Amino acid sequence: MSSKFVTRPDKLIFNNLVWDTVRKIPHGQVATYGQIAGLIQPPGGVKEQTYKAFGARWVGSAMASCPEDVPWHRVINAQGKISLRSTSGAGIQRELLESEGVNFDERGRINLKQYQWDGIESKPPNEKR
DNA sequence: TCCTTGACTCAGA
C-alpha cells in the first residue's frame, strides 16, 4: 500500500496549515476565515485571485472535517458572526466562546475589534471596516 | 462526466 494513500498532498497540507493556524489562536480570541487564509500560505499553482476568492472558503471546507484538537469554535466569518451550515454546533460554538470570555451581541454577533485575533504575524492588508 | 452545493467576502442600496 503505497500507491494511492495521498491523492492530493497539497490539499492535505493546506488543511493541516489551517488547523495548525487555528490551533495557534489564543484563548479568548477569535479569527476570521479570511484572516486565517491570509496567514497561511496558499498551495502552489493557485492564482492569487483564486485564493482570495476561495481561500476563506477552503478554510471552512477544511473545517468541515476539523479534528477535535482544533478550536474550530474560535473561527468565525468576517461579519463577526458564527458561520455554520447547520444550527447544530452553532449553539455549541456560542457557548464555547462565551465560556472563553467572548461576549456576544443580542444578535449573536461578536465584537471583532475587541476579540479578533491580533496575533497576525503576516499582517495582511486587511485592516478596513 | 455533468450538475449542485459550498464553515466566504465585498460592494451597493
Next chain:
DNA sequence: CTCTGAGCCAAGG
C-alpha cells in the same frame, strides 16, 4: 447598521 446580490473555483454525488 442591516439586507441583498454577485463572484470566484473546487469537490462531492
